[in-house]
Amino acid sequence: MTINLVGTFDWTLVAISYTVSVFGAFIGLCLAGMMTDLRSGMNRSLLVGSAIAFGGGAIWSMHFIGMLAYQVPLVISYDATLTAGSMLAAIVMTGVAVSMVGSQPKLKLGRLIAAGTLMGLGVACMHYLGMLAMHMEAEMHHNPSMVCSSA
DSSP states (O other), X not given: OOOOOOOEEOHHHHHHHHHHHHHHHHHHHHHHHTOOOTTSHHHHHHHHHXXXXXXXXXXXXXXXXXXXXXXXXXXXXXXXXXXHHHHHHHHHHHHHHHHHHHSOSSOOHHHHHHHHHHHHHHHHHHHHHHHHTEEOSSOOOOOHHHHHHHO
């Protein structure tokens, strides 16, 4: 028997999620905009900071807070290893994408598209790892064609 659960949102957490995302994206862009040459230690530090702000703040934190904001009548817990892995995936993939666009003096459209695609795949990886980390007294099913099209 299939029962569809109806959830509600904690709008305070939704607002916090949005704010964290905007703040993380702003910091990530500011740090990435200061990079000039990734051969320099300072610029590599800016890259790491940008990846953490984008991947850990703007992307992962926004999604995780958003998941906490969605409330269903179930007890939900999260596997710590998979949850940390989802955050790491967002940070690493974002860092690689930012380095692709930040390492060139003149940005080419093909490189921008490749970096954007890589970042999008990082977000998809982060999302599905995060969903896998959920433990609850319910079964979650994904439509394979929808999963592929979301990536």
